Amino acid sequence: MKQLSFFAILALLLSSCNSNAAQHQDSVVSDTVKVQNNEPHEITLLFAGDLMQHGVQFKAALAAGGGTHYDYEEVFRYVKDEISAADVAIGNFETTTAGGTPTTYPQFNAPDEYLYACRDAGFDILYTANNHSCDKASKGITRTIQMCDSIGVPHIGTYVDQSERDREYPYILEKNGFRIALLCYTYGTNGIPVPKPHIVNQIDTVQIRKDIQKAKSQNVDCIIAGVHWGEEHALQPNAGQKRLADWMFKNGVDHIIGGHPHVVEPAEVREDGDGNKHLLVYSLGNYVSNMSKPNNDGGMMVKMTLTKTGDEIGATLKDCGYSLTWVSRPQVSGHKNYRIYPASVPMSMLNAAEKSRFNTTLTTERNLFEKYNKGISEYEITWKER
Numbered sequence: 001m002k003q004l005s006f007f008a009i010l011a012l013l014l015s016s017c018n019s020n021a022a023q024h025q026d027s028v029v030s031d032t033v034k035v036q037n038n039e040p041h042e043i044t045l046l047f048a049g050d051l052m053q054h055g056v057q058f059k060a061a062l063a064a065g066g067g068t069h070y071d072y073e074e075v076f077r078y079v080k081d082e083i084s085a086a087d088v089a090i091g092n093f094e095t096t097t098a099g100g101t102p103t104t105y106p107q108f109n110a111p112d113e114y115l116y117a118c119r120d121a122g123f124d125i126l127y128t129a130n131n132h133s134c135d136k137a138s139k140g141i142t143r144t145i146q147m148c149d150s151i152g153v154p155h156i157g158t159y160v161d162q163s164e165r166d167r168e169y170p171y172i173l174e175k176n177g178f179r180i181a182l183l184c185y186t187y188g189t190n191g192i193p194v195p196k197p198h199i200v201n202q203i204d205t206v207q208i209r210k211d212i213q214k215a216k217s218q219n220v221d222c223i224i225a226g227v228h229w230g231e232e233h234a235l236q237p238n239a240g241q242k243r244l245a246d247w248m249f250k251n252g253v254d255h256i257i258g259g260h261p262h263v264v265e266p267a268e269v270r271e272d273g274d275g276n277k278h279l280l281v282y283s284l285g286n287y288v289s290n291m292s293k294p295n296n297d298g299g300m301m302v303k304m305t306l307t308k309t310g311d312e313i314g315a316t317l318k319d320c321g322y323s324l325t326w327v328s329r330p331q332v333s334g335h336k337n338y339r340i341y342p343a344s345v346p347m348s349m350l351n352a353a354e355k356s357r358f359n360t361t362l363t364t365e366r367n368l369f370e371k372y373n374k375g376i377s378e379y380e381i382t383w384k385e386r
Contacts, residue, residue, distance in 0.1 A: 038310045042318065043176040045224075045306070046086035047257045048123070049264075049284030049299040050130075053095045053114050055104030056290050060330050060337045061113070072117035074337040075288060077386045078345065079301075079325060083122030086303060087175055090182075091118060091287060092226065092259045093126040093155075096133070096140035097147045106190070107135035112147060119153050125173070127184045129157025129201045130228040131260065134192040141198045156226070157184035161197040169201075170215040170223075178308065178315060181215035183208070183253070186228035187260070203229065205247060212252045221308055221315035222254040230261045230283060233293060235368055237265050237282040245280055255279040255317070257302065262286050263295040264365050267302065267322060269375030277317040279304055279376070288327050288340050297327045298361035303379070321379040324365055326358050342381040349385075 061070040076083070083089045093115070095108035103109040118126065128144060141158050148155040159165040173180040185201045185208065194200045201207075215223050225248055230241050237245075237258075245256055249270065258265070258281055265282035272278065285299035304320040324343040330336060332353045343362060347355060369378070 040307060040309050041177050042305055042307045043088070043178045043180075043315075044086045044303060045180075046083060046089040046301055046303045047226075047281070047284060048083070048089070048091040048301050049259050049287040050094045050262065050289065051091050051118055051126075051287050052289035052291070053102075053104075053108060053110035054290035055102070056330075057288075057338055058102045058104075058111050058114065061111070068111075070111045070113040072114060072337070073120075074335070074339060076117060076121035076340060078384075079340045079342055079381070080121050080386070081384060082301065082323070082342065082381050086122070088124050088173060089122050090125045090127065090226070090257075091123045092130060092228070092284075093118065093128050093144075094130045094132050096136045096144045098136035098140040098143050103136075108132050109136050109140065115144075115147055115153075116151065119151050123153065125154045125156065125171075125182070127157055127226045127228075127259075128155045129184045129186045129226075131186055131188055131190045133158050133186065133200045134189040134194055137192075138195040138198060141195070141200070156182055157186070157201045159199040162199060165199045170211055170218075172215075172218060172220065177311070178306065179218070179220045179313075180306075180315070181218065181220040181223045183211055183215070183223065183225040184227075185225070187230075203227070203244065205244075208248070209251055212248075216252060219313055221313060222306065223252060224255045224257065225253045227256060227258045228260045229258055230265070232261055233263055233296070234261050235263055235265060235295065235364075236372075241282055245282075249278055249280075254315075255304065256281065257284065258282045259284050262289070262291055262293075264298060264300050264324075264368070266369065266372035266374075267376045268373065269317070269320065277375075279317060279320050281322075286327065287325065288338055290329060290338075292329070295361055295364055297329070297357060298365055299325045299327070300365075301325060302376075320376055322369075322376060323379050323381050324362055326361055328354055328358075332357060342383065343378075344380050344383040346383060 063069040095110040170181040261283040264285035267281040305318040306315040307318045328339045
């Protein structure tokens, strides 16, 4: 597990990569909270979906006046407060930062400013194991890791070599007196072989079982797995997702947060024989992308609150909920950049085309959730026009 001093040293060494980006004021890696015996305390975790970066997105982010500076402030403006309000916010960084000229689908390479923007929006941790992890081969994996390290944002799921994985995985989040093991896996890498000696965590139940056992040996309060799985554009989980979820819960994972289908899929809270509650989210959908097929412009944030007493080992799921989001694209809105809007966006902010897309997507999601969601309900973000 990295320590704060390690991030600080890396930030100094690599500051030339990000001369205009401020360091986190608080670290999610360690904290100095001292918990009194038998004192109840909580932690809130927020999860967001796929942070995509297509070519038209980074072109839209080009700053006025030419040059190669990219500005993403507008993208996260209306959800930043919600992301930042959580004790820890986690997103799926579904691109690379390999340096040089940005590239789009099918092999993504985002500008460095996009990574900075994710950090500045409030994301404390990024999942990096997904089907685009190997898009830029060895350089893409290595430099994405280096860039995350340089700005103090832990990456989970990709590693420069086995020794780094052995040292840093499972990732142990220490915050508010909690020790939480975070796992991350992907179904594959679009047929691109993982370049040796790098590691991209893939769905392998033999390895996952070993990782779960290692996590348990480190006196963690709970284990949360991020899984890149399922079928693109499918509004329902497939049989493979259901089997893997059942297997993970049986083997000791407490909560599962899924992604990859680029649309939202149902969520549920399960209760085991001991009365413990376990959150399962099959897909958070896209958080931001240029994908325009039906429902690709919708996503959600899921927030969960864990509680425990004193320094006892073990965390309880106190509550959880989802908040729907929608992406307004310049092609539809006429604005310069993309915007992630919460479901509470005033309709006066949207033009006729936006309203139509917004209503269609959210109606589909709400109908789906009303029928299939179990034990988790929608919460609304209080609208604030920043």
